[in-house]
Amino acid sequence: MRLTLVATFALAISSQAHANIEQQLANCASHTDKLDRLMCYDALAASVKSPVPTQLPAAPEATAVSASAPAVVAPVAATTAVAATSPQTVSSVEQEFGLKKKSAEEDELRLYAEVSSVKKDPYGSLILTLSNNQTWKQVGTERYKLKVGNKVYIEKGALSSYLLGTDDRNSTMRVKRLN
Structure with a gap:
């Protein structure tokens, strides 16, 4: 019984949050100015927190980020740290990107x-x-x-x-x- 009550409560909260996001999306779509509409969408995206699907290795820059920052900041910092540690690997990958190799x-x-x-x-x-x-x-x-x-x-x-x-x-x- 308790599990059913918790599941119902969680479903109600998630549906309200989903409706709230749909309402905010509709509000952003109603802006006529392109820049205002884009800023509204960006603010909405920053307010929505989603879990990061893959865990990247922690970098010194990533640990300095506060907990209130969006989850997107940590992966970007981690990838720049990886690029900084192995610039030769990244540059060779970039140089060969899109080239067809015949063996x-x-x-x-x-x-x-x-x-x-x-x-x-x-x-x-x-x-x-x-x-x-x-x-x-x-x-x-x-x-x-x-x-x-x-x-x-x-x-x-x-x-x-x-x-x-x-x-x-x-x-x-x-x-x-x-x-």
Whole structure:
């Protein structure tokens, strides 16, 4: 009985707090000036305290923060402390961010062959016969010029597709094997 009473009381308080936050959000949304509306949202976000999902290692700067400060301050201070302790690691990570790295293993997954013949089907798609007697047909509609004697590679693409390209170009075309 006591547990039910405590659960009901906690639910009532949380629903009132939720309604209060919705009311404050509606109040912030009613501001016509962009800066005032943003300041209202920022003040509302600062007033709402949410637990930090991950615990970062404590830094000397993080211990100086008072308990009344928002919970967001500690992780930011901790990440700056980590960055200050290992600037070489962070700078190398930043330098390599977004670069596509090709490994030797990816080159091994390519099938290299020479083009023996180039034909077009009635719809304009290329039909290629390679030096290893494989026949491949262009799936997409993109334009890709090939001549007899060109050295091409075929590699596995996304979703069980295959890409045909050459080493001297930065473009590929999607193909499927006919035989």
